[in-house]
Amino acid sequence: MIKKFIFFLLLMYSATGFAQVYKPLDTADYIQRKEFLKKFSANNELLIKNLKIKYSGKTGSELSKIYKEFEKDFEKKVKEKDFIFTSVFDSKVKSLIERLRKNNPQIPKELQILIAKDNTPNAYCMADGTFVINMGLFNWLNNDDQVASVISHELGHKIEEHSLRTFMSFINDDQQDKITVQNIKATAGNKNQKAFDILKSRMYKKGVEKRKDEMQADSLGYAVFKNSDFIKGEFVNALKRLQDFDTISPRELKIETYKKYFNFPKQAFQDKWLKKEDFSLYNYDHFKEKLDKDSLASHPEVILRIERLKKIFPELKTSSSSEKASESFISLEKIARMEILPNFYHAEDYGLGIYTSLQFLQDAEEEKYYEKWLGKCFAKIYEGRKNYNLNRYLDRVDPKNQSESYQQFLNFMWNLSLDEIKNISDYYQNKNS
Ligand SMILES: [Zn+2]
Numbered sequence: 001m002i003k004k005f006i007f008f009l010l011l012m013y014s015a016t017g018f019a020q021v022y023k024p025l026d027t028a029d030y031i032q033r034k035e036f037l038k039k040f041s042a043n044n045e046l047l048i049k050n051l052k053i054k055y056s057g058k059t060g061s062e063l064s065k066i067y068k069e070f071e072k073d074f075e076k077k078v079k080e081k082d083f084i085f086t087s088v089f090d091s092k093v094k095s096l097i098e099r100l101r102k103n104n105p106q107i108p109k110e111l112q113i114l115i116a117k118d119n120t121p122n123a124y125c126m127a128d129g130t131f132v133i134n135m136g137l138f139n140w141l142n143n144d145d146q147v148a149s150v151i152s153h154e155l156g157h158k159i160e161e162h163s164l165r166t167f168m169s170f171i172n173d174d175q176q177d178k179i180t181v182q183n184i185k186a187t188a189g190n191k192n193q194k195a196f197d198i199l200k201s202r203m204y205k206k207g208v209e210k211r212k213d214e215m216q217a218d219s220l221g222y223a224v225f226k227n228s229d230f231i232k233g234e235f236v237n238a239l240k241r242l243q244d245f246d247t248i249s250p251r252e253l254k255i256e257t258y259k260k261y262f263n264f265p266k267q268a269f270q271d272k273w274l275k276k277e278d279f280s281l282y283n284y285d286h287f288k289e290k291l292d293k294d295s296l297a298s299h300p301e302v303i304l305r306i307e308r309l310k311k312i313f314p315e316l317k318t319s320s321s322s323e324k325a326s327e328s329f330i331s332l333e334k335i336a337r338m339e340i341l342p343n344f345y346h347a348e349d350y351g352l353g354i355y356t357s358l359q360f361l362q363d364a365e366e367e368k369y370y371e372k373w374l375g376k377c378f379a380k381i382y383e384g385r386k387n388y389n390l391n392r393y394l395d396r397v398d399p400k401n402q403s404e405s406y407q408q409f410l411n412f413m414w415n416l417s418l419d420e421i422k423n424i425s426d427y428y429q430n431k432n433s
Contacts, residue, residue: 022369024342025084025335027117032085036112037078043110043128044071062171063164067127074126081346082117083132089115092332093133096148100155103227107155117343121245123150125158135343138336141241143325145234149225150242152235156220162213211301218305219312226313233320236306241322243302252405253355257362258412261374267423276411277397338366341373350384351394353377355409368432375428381413382421 048067052060077083093113101107112130121140125131131154137147157163222235255274263269310316325333344353354377357370384390395402397410416424 022338022366025087025339027081027084029085033078033081036085036114037075039112040074040078040128040130041071043130044068047128059168059171063167066167066170083114084117085114087115088335089133089135089138089332092144092328093131093147093151096144096151097131099230100148100152100224100228102229104224106159107224108158117339117346119340119343121150121242123154125154127161127164129158135336135339138329138332139340140245141238142322143234144329145230145323146238146241147329148228148230149221149235149238152221152225153217154221155224156217157213159220160213160216162217211304214301215305215308218309222309222313222316226315231320231323232315233318234323236309236316236319237322239302239306239309251359253358253409254362257358261358261361262424264423264427266427267420273412273415273420274408275415276408277414338369341370345373345376345380348380348393350377350380351410351413354381354413355406358409371428371432375425375431378421378425379429382418382425385418385421 044067048064051063051067054060055063090113093115097107097111097113108129110129111125114130114132116132116134118134119136119139120134121136122134123132123137131151133147133151137150141147141150218239225235226232258274259269262273340356341353344350344356354374357374357377360370361367361374381390381393384393394413395406395410397407397414399407402410
């Protein structure tokens with residue numbers, strides 16, 4: 001997946017006056033995690049029991065298998081601290097859900113909120129009522145109303161039990177799904193990941209079926225949303241904003257930036273580091289056309305979804321620009337922005353971490369903070385290189401799917417020798433300490 005997210009961050013205002021004091025969010029929340037897992041496990045058992053009553057025979061036992069697998073996988077993620085408990089984001093999300101709940105008795109009573117250390121603007125609601133909200137939503141969306149829109153949309157999926165239906169069609173040997181299941185098996189290293197990933201993104205559902213689900217979640221979600229006191233037009237604005245995440249062109253990392261941040265007394269900058277791998281066998285004109293087309297691929301989907309919403313709900317026909325964010329939203333937005341690097345680091349996305357740090361540094365934002373992360377990520381890249389598993393942390397150049405700027409960055413990284421990486425790591429780890 002192309003993590004285009006990082007390119008857009010710098011289009012936003014900078015969070016000034018934050019760095020000297022900013023300390024990444026604490027994830028040492030052992031007791032809360034333990035309690036959460038206990039409750040989650042009990043809820044999951046209950047869910048399985050009810051499914052077995054509702055669906056007898058093969059369907060029931062297969063569903064039970066999937067949900068058991070899912071629990072194991074999810075538990076692992078909780079233990080690996082992919083989520084933070086009792087953070088500043090919790091009360092915001094709870095208050096948004098309470099506002100949605102006011103005129104909507106159909107919203108499930110028992111919803112547990114989990115904030116994921118994930119920079120992509122996404123959310124998902126699990127069968128047991130655990131609602132996962134990615135920190136990236138606070139980065140990418142503009143205000144409370146837009147986050148509430150995404151929550152409503154996910155509630156739409158939940159009310160219709162879309163993920164259960166996806167699992168059911170897996171079990172019932174739907175031909176299309178069979179193919180995708182094979183693909184999952186071929187690509188995913190860990191089989192247990194399967195159920196979780198399906199639920200997380202529904203990415204394995206293809207074409208028309210998926211669009212149908214999305215449209216249904218949109219209209220059910222909007223029906224919930226409009227009953228509350230949020231500004232109605234923001235529902236469409238949120239959709240547009242999420243579409244931008246996939247379609248805006250990447251932002252450039254300038255050559256001067258490399259020269260500025262990788263030129264030390266002990267190790268002068270070398271032009272050969274910027275040398276690009278030869279992809280002249282490819283026809284770039286052809287690529288360019290293809291790239292543009294690809295980046296527009298998700299476009300018609302969202303436009304169709306918006307058109308349909310406007311047809312069902314005529315009040316959405318008049319579009320409006322985004323509302324100003326509340327003070328409390330702005331403060332969460334700043335925290336989510338400062339957590340971008342800790343989140344990449346946690347996910348072991350050290351290459352992306354370096355690229356993103358350089359983007360921030362290029363704009364002279366929070367220099368000490370991002371220099372520190374640059375050092376931390378380079379230390380990990382050094383370890384990876386030394387242990388011959390750098391592939392895990394740093395993408396390979398892939399002209400078909402990467403921007404020019406990101407390709408240049410990857411070329412630079414792969415051109416560095418082990419010693420050069422070590423020197424960069426040492427320099428930035430010691431610089432501000
Ligand atoms: Zn959806």
